[in-house]
Amino acid sequence: MKALQIAASGMAAQQMRVDVVSNNLANMSTTGYNARRADFADLHYDQIARPGSISAADGSVLPTGVQLGMGVRPSAVSVVLAQGTPTQTNGDLDVAIEGKGYLEVTLPSGGAAYTRDGALQRTADGLIVTSEGYQVAPGITIPSDAHSISINANGEVYAYFADQVDPQQLGQLTLTGFANEKGLEAIGSNLFVETPASGNPLTGTPGLEGLGVLRQGYLEESSVDAVREVTELIKAQRGYELNAKVITAADQMLSATTGLR
Structure with a gap:
């Protein structure tokens, strides 16, 4: 079961998002400071059945295939170029x-x-x-x-x-x-x-x-928008909680599997 690793990568991403938001809020009074934004990208995919490959059942071309994502990774922490007041x-x-x-x-x-x-x-x-x-x-x-x-x-x-x-x-x-x-x-x-x-x-x-x-x-002045940062903080918190719930669900499923006789 790969859900544990996938959800863990999601929790790590949201933690990094909170770190970026906290740095922005800490620099609200820093002269000339430009806010930062965390950017993310999906990880590589497990190609169970590639799109466009030939089906072994009847020889037809698979229109979509089966591609299982492996999670998320940070791709950049970029500067939001904006003029401060x-x-x-x-x-x-x-x-x-x-x-x-x-x-x-x-x-x-x-x-x-x-x-x-x-x-x-x-x-x-x-x-x-x-x-x-x-x-x-x-x-x-x-x-x-x-x-x-x-x-x-x-x-x-x-x-x-x-x-x-x-x-x-x-x-x-x-x-x-x-x-x-x-x-x-x-x-x-x-x-x-x-x-x-x-x-x-x-x-x-x-x-x-x-x-x-x-x-x-x-x-x-700093270009940090406090309202936007608090909104980002709430979204990151909810994303962290949802990924934690996925880990709980995956753990329960594994527990049920190990309990089989």
């Missing part, structure tokens, strides 16, 4: 990305990572970094005597000084896009790194070449 913070270095693209940061190893978390900070030396302390490319330093900072939609960073009427441009923030954003690898701390599945990074000016624009004084 921009929330006004009025912070000089808070920037929300409106549209596609990621800010590039430099990891301690020297490699590049990418984030949509625009809650930027400045170091004691004036260098613009993320909240985790990673330098934001291309490496802009704010002078200590600047009394305010302005970042326009195209990523140009300006500093205002008390003894100057016109602002001084400090540099240009860029955005990076990917052919397949879902192929990026999440490494935690709101960071992603490129993979062969994501394609090569394409860096450009915000607002050009399909990239989004920057909104100073705003942060992008």
Whole structure:
């Protein structure tokens, strides 16, 4: 009897679904977080009688055959690409990305990572970094005597000084896009790194070449829909219970078989 293994695979799938939902709900307040979705695929089939084969009884072609499924397996946990709601913070270095693209940061190893978390900070030396302390490319330093900072939609960073009427441009923030954003690898701390599945990074000016624009004084909220996640949680719970009932039924059938004299 294969029902035990099939139902067990169903219970494992629903457990993984709950894990994904719980991670989404845990990140409801994470800046720039995109919800994840668990995707599943059926396992291989036991071909008892292949469709189109010749029946041994009368030589006719079987129209459907007998294919017994062996259960389910996780195929992917994909990112649901959706724009989070921009929330006004009025912070000089808070920037929300409106549209596609990621800010590039430099990891301690020297490699590049990418984030949509625009809650930027400045170091004691004036260098613009993320909240985790990673330098934001291309490496802009704010002078200590600047009394305010302005970042326009195209990523140009300006500093205002008390003894100057016109602002001084400090540099240009860029955005990076990917052919397949879902192929990026999440490494935690709101960071992603490129993979062969994501394609090569394409860096450009915000607002050009399909990239989004920057909104100073705003942060992008998580795109998690609490109602949808709770609905998914209920569906996963019911699916788990139904598969558990199949295991109970299969166990009862095996018990009846072993009780035969």
